[in-house]
Amino acid sequence: MKKYTLNIVFVLLCAGVVLASQYKLLDRYILTVLMLMGINIIFATSLNLVNGNMREFSCGHAGFACVGAYVGSVLSVLLFTANKYTGQPLLSPSLAPLLFPVIMLAAALVSAVFGLLVALPSFKTRDDYLAIITIAANFIIISIIENSEQIAEQIFGAKSFGTFINGSRGFSGMKRTVNAMNDVAHIPWMEIWVILGACFCVFVLYRLVTSTYGKGIDAVAQDEIAAEIMSVDTKRTKLIAFMVSSGLAGISGVLYAHIYGYVNASSFGILRSTEALVMVYLGGMGSLSGCIMAAIAFTVLVEALRPGLRFLNDNMHYLGMLPDGYEISEVWRWVIIPLILFLLMQFRPEGLLGNRELTHVFPKLKNWFTLR
Amino acid sequence: MDLFQEFLQHCVNALQWGSFYALIALGYTLVYGVLRLINFAHGDIFMVGAYIAYFVATFFLAQSGWGLTHIMVLILTVPLTMILTSMVGVGLERVAYRRLRRRGAHRLYVVITALMCGLILENGNLALLGASRKKFPDDLIEKVNWDFFGISVTNLKVLVIFAAVIVFVLLHFIVTRTRIGMAMRAVSWDKFALPLMGIPLDRVIVFTFALGSGTAGLGGVLFAMSYPVLEPYMGVMIGWKAFIAAVVGGIGDIRGAFVGGFLLAFVEVMVVFFGWSTLREFFAFSILLGILWVRPTGLFGTAPTTKI
Numbered sequence: 001m002k003k004y005t006l007n008i009v010f011v012l013l014c015a016g017v018v019l020a021s022q023y024k025l026l027d028r029y030i031l032t033v034l035m036l037m038g039i040n041i042i043f044a045t046s047l048n049l050v051n052g053n054m055r056e057f058s059c060g061h062a063g064f065a066c067v068g069a070y071v072g073s074v075l076s077v078l079l080f081t082a083n084k085y086t087g088q089p090l091l092s093p094s095l096a097p098l099l100f101p102v103i104m105l106a107a108a109l110v111s112a113v114f115g116l117l118v119a120l121p122s123f124k125t126r127d128d129y130l131a132i133i134t135i136a137a138n139f140i141i142i143s144i145i146e147n148s149e150q151i152a153e154q155i156f157g158a159k160s161f162g163t164f165i166n167g168s169r170g171f172s173g174m175k176r177t178v179n180a181m182n183d184v185a186h187i188p189w190m191e192i193w194v195i196l197g198a199c200f201c202v203f204v205l206y207r208l209v210t211s212t213y214g215k216g217i218d219a220v221a222q223d224e225i226a227a228e229i230m231s232v233d234t235k236r237t238k239l240i241a242f243m244v245s246s247g248l249a250g251i252s253g254v255l256y257a258h259i260y261g262y263v264n265a266s267s268f269g270i271l272r273s274t275e276a277l278v279m280v281y282l283g284g285m286g287s288l289s290g291c292i293m294a295a296i297a298f299t300v301l302v303e304a305l306r307p308g309l310r311f312l313n314d315n316m317h318y319l320g321m322l323p324d325g326y327e328i329s330e331v332w333r334w335v336i337i338p339l340i341l342f343l344l345m346q347f348r349p350e351g352l353l354g355n356r357e358l359t360h361v362f363p364k365l366k367n368w369f370t371l372r
Numbered sequence: 373m374d375l376f377q378e379f380l381q382h383c384v385n386a387l388q389w390g391s392f393y394a395l396i397a398l399g400y401t402l403v404y405g406v407l408r409l410i411n412f413a414h415g416d417i418f419m420v421g422a423y424i425a426y427f428v429a430t431f432f433l434a435q436s437g438w439g440l441t442h443i444m445v446l447i448l449t450v451p452l453t454m455i456l457t458s459m460v461g462v463g464l465e466r467v468a469y470r471r472l473r474r475r476g477a478h479r480l481y482v483v484i485t486a487l488m489c490g491l492i493l494e495n496g497n498l499a500l501l502g503a504s505r506k507k508f509p510d511d512l513i514e515k516v517n518w519d520f521f522g523i524s525v526t527n528l529k530v531l532v533i534f535a536a537v538i539v540f541v542l543l544h545f546i547v548t549r550t551r552i553g554m555a556m557r558a559v560s561w562d563k564f565a566l567p568l569m570g571i572p573l574d575r576v577i578v579f580t581f582a583l584g585s586g587t588a589g590l591g592g593v594l595f596a597m598s599y600p601v602l603e604p605y606m607g608v609m610i611g612w613k614a615f616i617a618a619v620v621g622g623i624g625d626i627r628g629a630f631v632g633g634f635l636l637a638f639v640e641v642m643v644v645f646f647g648w649s650t651l652r653e654f655f656a657f658s659i660l661l662g663i664l665w666v667r668p669t670g671l672f673g674t675a676p677t678t679k680i
Contacts, residue, residue: 057480059487121665128410128483132619133664136657139612143654150650274491277484331499338491345485346471349478 006369014195021188031191033303035259038194039252040295042201044279045288046248051277052286052355053209054241055221057131058118060138061249061276064111066268068250069257070145072107073174074165076100076258081176085164093180097189100181104197104254111250112243114141119242123235126224138273145265170264174257194255201248205288206371208244217241221286271334275302278341284351289358294351305333377522379645386641387634388529388598391536394633395591396614398543398626399584405547405624406559406580408479412486413464415611416493417585421457421592422602423497426508428452433509446512453593454586461585462578464489470574490611497604508600532594539587540630546583547626556580560624609653613640616660622673631671 017034020026026034047061077083080096091099117137122130144151145165152162165171181189208214216237219227228234257263275298283294313328322328344351359366396418403411432438432445440448468485516527547553555576558566566573595610596602617636621628636656643655663670 055480057483059484117661121661125664125668128479129664129668131480131483132410132615133661135612136661136664139657140654140661143651143657147650147654150648271491274487281484329499331495334495335492335499338488338495342468342485342488342492345477345481345488346468349481 003367003370006365018188018191018195021191031188032259033299035191035194035255036303037296037299038198039255039259040275040279040299041198041292042248042252042255043276044283044295044298045201045205045291046245046252047276048280048283048286048288048291049205049208049217049241049245049248051280052284052291053214053217053221054238055285056122056238056241057127058134058242058245059131059270059273059277060118060134060136060141061245062268062270062272063134063138063141064114064246064249065253065256065272066141066145066263066265067114067246068107068111068253069263069268070165070171070253070265071110071250072103072254073171073257073263075103075106076177077171077173079103080180081173083164083173085161093177094184096177096180097184100177100189100193101196104193104251107254108247108250111253112247115243115246116239117141118246119239122238122242135270135273138268138270142265142269168265170262171257172262174263175261178258178261190255190259194259197251197255201251202288202292204244204248208240209288213237213240274338274341278337278344281341281344281349281351284353284355286355287351287353287357290351290353290356293353293358302333302337305336306330309333380523382641382645383638384523384525384529386637387533388637389640390634390637391532392591392595392610392633393614393617393636394536394630395539395587395594396611397618397621397629397633398539399588400615400618401621401623401626401629402543402547402556402580402584402587404618405626406556407469407473407577408560408624409469409482410486410615410623411584412483412611412615413468413489413493414584414588415607415609415614416490417457417461417464417607418588418592418595418611418614419497419602419604419607420460420493421453421585421589422508422596422606423501423506423592424456424460424589425449425453425593425596426506426602428456429509429512442512442514449512450590450593454589457589457592458582458586461581461588465578465581490608494604494608501604506602508596508602510597510600512597528598532598535590535594536630536633539590540626543583543587544626552576552579613656616656619660619670620663622670625670625672628670628672 017026017031021031043061043065047058050056050058076096078086078089079091079099080089080093082089114137117140118130118134121133125133146168148165149162149168152160152165178190209217216227216232216234217240219230219232220234220237224234227237253263253268279294279298280291282298283290283292309328309330309332313322316322316328348354353361396414399414399417400411403409403414429445429449432440432448433442468489469482472482472485513528513531518525518527545553547556555566555571556579558569558571559573559576559580563573566576595606613636614633617632618629619632620635621630621632623629636659639659640652640656643649643652648655
């Protein structure tokens with residue numbers, strides 16, 4: 001029984017959160033932060049597969065989340081809600097809770113296909129050039145979505161679908177899908193989906209990293225040519241790593257879109273990619289547990305900076321240390337977040353855990369949980 | 373005939389934009405050619421240059437007692453901005469890159485550091501100076517509009533193109549004909565043998581950064597004069613495009629950056645000419661992706677040999 005302790009604690013914790021939101025025991029804001037934590041866990045751990053385990057440098061991760069968010073949102077709006085494009089929902093809204101995982105998987109598949117945009121060039125280029133390719137991919141994806149109207153007109157000869165996606169102004173209507181789910185059964189669906197999604201993502205990554213393919217990924221990270229000689233199919237390995245990574249990022253995008261009920265391509269820009277980088281390098285490259293902890297810590301930090309900066313602003317004004325016309329605004333968050341990564345690179349580039357799992361740091365921990 | 377005239381007008385604009393891209397791309401390529409480091413903060417150094425030009429110019433214009441005419445203000449602003457901007461670039465090297473270089477850190481860490489420095493510069497500017505846009509004084513030189521067969525060319529455009537060509541010739545001369553240029557080429561050849569030959573590595577690198585950032589500063593002044601509204605994120609897109617230009621030409625090669633800048637500008641202007649103006653970024657980045665995929669060394673670059 002002892003070896004299931006942490007598993008049981010985790011299940012109880014998740015059940016506690018779900019029950020608390022069901023009976024409105026938790027503040028709406030805290031719940032959103034908790035869900036954001038789950039999304040960030042997916043977002044960071046999926047990037048960790050490429051940046052940490054394979055030691056490639058992808059800094060356009062948000063682009064794939066963007067693809068996932070749009071595909072998932074469009075599907076869920078088309079299928080389950082009355083919309084401007086098809087009028088009536090294509091399927092009965094009562095199917096929404098049943099088919100939502102299918103939508104997540106479909107979005108993940110499409111994101112994985114977009115992952116090819118990076119995976120294929122990675123056969124020939126490495127290091128900083130690949131980094132540029134990922135950033136270019138991020139920009140290209142955002143540009144495609146922002147110009148959906150024009151592109152739809154060029155390709156299909158009609159702009160109605162592009163207008164429906166409404167690239168430059170953002171896409172909404174996912175709240176109605178969530179409402180449709182609530183009509184079937186009034187339980188906190190989104191909380192459940194986020195928890196399940198995060199568990200699924202961590203499980204997939206754990207199984208992948210510890211499998212033979214995972215060893216292949218490690219080999220590619222250490223020395224690609226040597227790996228090739230040792231009969232690792234490097235192209236296949238890279239393809240798998242990039243596609244799994246971008247696919248899981250797509251899942252995080254779907255969840256993100258459904259929690260806020262609104263997506264805009266510009267919120268998946270290079271800044272969001274930077275957030276993922278901060279989380280990965282904070283936790284330690286290639287360390288799944290470190291990445292999860294970093295995602296949690298980072299989410300808390302970002303949210304804590306809001307009141308923190310306001311507090312600082314008020315007190316500095318009170319003490320007369322700031323000129324009257326100047327306010328410490330929330331923009332400082334976007335100075336502090338890159339600054340964290342900057343300092344990390346200067347003083348501890350391998351991250352907090354540095355390629356070790358939590359179980360390597362605390363070996364006794366292994367006796368308390370089971371992960372198969 | 374009208375269409376042809378419109379086309380030529382677009383070409384003139386392309387030359388102007390190509391000059392901006394070239395001015396920034398030269399900075400990218402100088403640093404890369406010497407250090408094999410992609411200085412992603414370079415676009416933001418350009419932005420800092422434009423802001424410095426704004427502060428310098430408004431400072432001089434405010435000193436009515438000094439009796440400066442507008443053209444004298446311009447003559448003072450350009451070198452001062454270049455010097456101050458190159459100090460920013462050198463400071464960046466000092467604070468961010470030198471430690472990493474000495475420790476022999478992996479290049480990815482350097483790339484991340486550069487990206488973060490760019491974000492810090494942009495957002496720090498936004499946080500410090502506020503979201504209100506600055507308006508660069510646009511009366512430093514009197515606007516003259518020449519008309520060649522229905523194509524309008526302002527003196528400012530001519531100045532910009534002229535400046536880009538001069539800077540290119542100068543940099544090319546420095547790198548290929550002078551002693552310090554020889555030292556710069558030596559750094560890119562073998563960083564470890566260099567100190568043995570009695571060449572001060574740090575001084576060469578500082579000089580490179582100063583040169584590159586000064587060029588970006590000049591670009592900032594000229595850009596601010598042509599498009600007088602300044603905002604903190606103005607350097608992002610133009611910096612990226614200049615980087616694309618440098619890659620197209622073959623990063624590390626001065627001629628490549630110059631040619632690449634004009635090439636990219638012509639492609640973009642053609643995209644606009646055919647009426648897809650919002651897709652400019654899409655095309656620019658697709659070109660980048662394609663080139664990096666098919667021929668990462670660009671037009672003029674040579675592939676580095678890797679030993680197993």
